[in-house]
Amino acid sequence: MKIRHLPVLPKFPRPLLFAHRGLNRKYLENSMSSFEAAFHAGVPGIELDVHLTADEKLVVFHDDTTGRIELKIQPEEPARNLCLEVSSLAELRSLSIGTHIPLLDELFECFGDSLYYDIELKSRSKADTGLASKVAAAICSHNLESNCIISSFNPFALCHFRKAKSTIPVGIIWSNSNELYWFLRHGEGALISKSDFLKPESSLFANMASRSPLHLLPWFSGSQEKPIIPWTVNEPEKACDFIDQGVAGIISDIADEILIRFRAEREPAAAFDPPQKLSLKA
DSSP: OOOOOOOSSTTSOSSEEEEETTTTTTSOTTSHHHHHHHHHTTOOEEEEEEEEOTTOOEEEOSSSBSHHHHHHHOTTSOOOOOBGGGSOHHHHHTSTTGGGOOBHHHHHHHHGGGSEEEEEEOOOOSSOOSHHHHHHHHHHHTTOGGGEEEEESOHHHHHHHHHHOTTSOEEEEEOSOTTSOGGGTTSTHHHHHTOSEEEEBHHHHHHHHTSSSOOSOTTSTTGGGSOBOOBOOOOHHHHHHHHHTTOSEEEETTHHHHHHHIIIIISOGGGGOOSOOSSOOO
16 A cells, blocks of 8 residues: 655745755854844745753754853853753743744744744654644644644654644654764664655765665655755755756755855746745734
């Protein structure tokens, strides 16, 4: 029996384009400033990371701990290096970086359906921590089901999300990083999570794309039909090459520059315009 897979953001034109943690080379990653910059540059989608705090708040933040970002903001001060999952929102907001940590609800309230979202679930646990169901509830409360996809390095987090909301696509992320379990470094999590799309690190996709036919996961039935959205593609020429090779979208630290290249050389400008809104929501 062939497994049914959900279409990925079908109402939006291809190629999809996501600003990785916003325009993080110009503004602090995963901050409202970074996302607003992407929005105002005309980038139609953003990629972001979500943790669940000890008091069950959904915060937009990449690392498990706050130290790296604290030192980026105040390098002369010692970092408190709080662990997000065992800290309350009040504790996080008390840090020097506190005002730069948005809630997922705040992000949705600001941008609504003006953007589409790749929401990465940040959890190292095999158990259901509540992260997946709370993210699903936040998406639904803002009526953004058709604007969201969910991704994670953790296939079990994706399974928990699918149980919470089965109509939003999920995709496995993988890389060669030593932080990832060795048995998940070749996309094996796609089989566990029954992923609807594939999200390999860009260098891994580039290596596979040189082989013909392109089939990232030959052991995963139907994977050659799944949309591929590589990360992080930071060279406009490479982004264009990947599009030529059939990827569904691109995640980039320089999404604004890639958008300009796409508009100039690859596609009509209108194809990349987000749904029309005059300004951000108040």
